[in-house]
Amino acid sequence: MKILIIIIALFFTINGFAQKSNKNVDNSTNLIVITLDGLRWQDLFNGVDTSIANNKKFNEGDSLGIYNTFYKKPLMPFITNIMVENGQVWGNRNVNCLGTVANPYWFSYPGYSELWCGFVDTNINSNKYKPNPNYTLLEFLQKQKSYKNKIVAFGAWDAFDRILNEKRANFPIFNAYDKYINKKSKYADLLNKLNNESVKTWGEEECLDVFTHHMAYDYLTTQLPKVMYIAYGETDEWAHSGKYKSYLTAAQQTNQWIAEIWQFVQTHQQYKQNTILLITTDHGRGLGNEWTGHDKSVPHSNETWFAIMGKGVTPNGFIKNKVYQQKQLAQTLANLLGLQYTAQHQVSEGINLQ
Numbered sequence: 001m002k003i004l005i006i007i008i009a010l011f012f013t014i015n016g017f018a019q020k021s022n023k024n025v026d027n028s029t030n031l032i033v034i035t036l037d038g039l040r041w042q043d044l045f046n047g048v049d050t051s052i053a054n055n056k057k058f059n060e061g062d063s064l065g066i067y068n069t070f071y072k073k074p075l076m077p078f079i080t081n082i083m084v085e086n087g088q089v090w091g092n093r094n095v096n097c098l099g100t101v102a103n104p105y106w107f108s109y110p111g112y113s114e115l116w117c118g119f120v121d122t123n124i125n126s127n128k129y130k131p132n133p134n135y136t137l138l139e140f141l142q143k144q145k146s147y148k149n150k151i152v153a154f155g156a157w158d159a160f161d162r163i164l165n166e167k168r169a170n171f172p173i174f175n176a177y178d179k180y181i182n183k184k185s186k187y188a189d190l191l192n193k194l195n196n197e198s199v200k201t202w203g204e205e206e207c208l209d210v211f212t213h214h215m216a217y218d219y220l221t222t223q224l225p226k227v228m229y230i231a232y233g234e235t236d237e238w239a240h241s242g243k244y245k246s247y248l249t250a251a252q253q254t255n256q257w258i259a260e261i262w263q264f265v266q267t268h269q270q271y272k273q274n275t276i277l278l279i280t281t282d283h284g285r286g287l288g289n290e291w292t293g294h295d296k297s298v299p300h301s302n303e304t305w306f307a308i309m310g311k312g313v314t315p316n317g318f319i320k321n322k323v324y325q326q327k328q329l330a331q332t333l334a335n336l337l338g339l340q341y342t343a344q345h346q347v348s349e350g351i352n353l354q
């Protein structure tokens with residue numbers, strides 16, 4: 001009898017240890033989401049638009065430079081080569097994949113809110129809208145054990161404080177000229193200094209992407225977050241100013257940065273084979289002379305795209321003859337992480353990536 005009790009006790013002890021050590025191994029999938037504000041699918045998939053490049057109003061006096069750098073070359077080969085080979089790319093209308101935002105406004109705050117909430121709140125009708133009353137997927141993840149306090153967001157535009165509801169969300173959101181704080185970093189002070197002393201091309205609201213990127217990259221490689229969001233802004237800003245060369249240059253530079261991020265992911269044990277990468281945008285833009293703008297008065301500026309690869313994504317390349325809406329991405333991501341995203345509002349169903 002005594003021996004039986006000892007055996008039973010031992011069984012429970014060993015079992016307890018096993019469970020404990022399982023809990024300490026965090027196999028949860030990492031997530032990296034990157035947005036390029038207002039990058040058109042036309043430029044992404046077709047390359048340089050020669051009618052815009054030839055137009056003196058838009059070529060910044062350097063059509064030759066545009067042709068030399070971009071003509072007949074993929075604008076973002078990381079997306080149209082690497083991600084097509086290893087993942088899925090949606091929204092290429094050349095192969096009849098039709099992506100749109102579901103919100104009726106076709107500009108940034110409604111677009112990002114739709115992306116992160118999986119839902120359209122028609123009250124959000126201004127970029128100046130107050131802090132988002134709706135709960136984003138990021139805030140949902142912050143409440144999950146595997147992701148709590150392992151989430152970070154970087155945005156060139158200061159509106160992300162409101163879009164992601166920084167006060168309520170309870171994870172760090174570094175925007176525009178916010179002080180970048182990272183105790184494990186050797187570069188935080190320098191990055192803050194450079195950012196603050198740079199030309200403030202878009203006032204206090206938005207910094208140059210180069211600072212947002214290097215802060216994000218520095219954070220990724222030192223803090224090893226499970227979930228990271230980076231929102232680049234220059235593509236939209238240059239487009240609004242009618243500067244096509246700068247718009248293309250910003251997209252090309254961002255392509256290189258994304259490649260560097262993915263390179264790091266491949267070399268780090270936490271991320272390798274265990275990371276989802278999503279790249280998308282918040283809205284499209286118009287055609288021809290209207291390429292600079294976007295909102296419901298500009299036809300086609302509701303047209304969007306996304307590229308995804310990583311754990312659980314079947315490498316199906318360019319998706320053809322399908323329709324999707326931007327509001328489906330939040331649940332798509334949650335499902336890839338093995339979760340069902342729920343909020344106080346309705347959440348659109350995810351996209352099947354099998």
Ligand SMILES: [Zn+2]
Nearest residue numbers: 038236240294
């Ligand atoms: Zn815009």
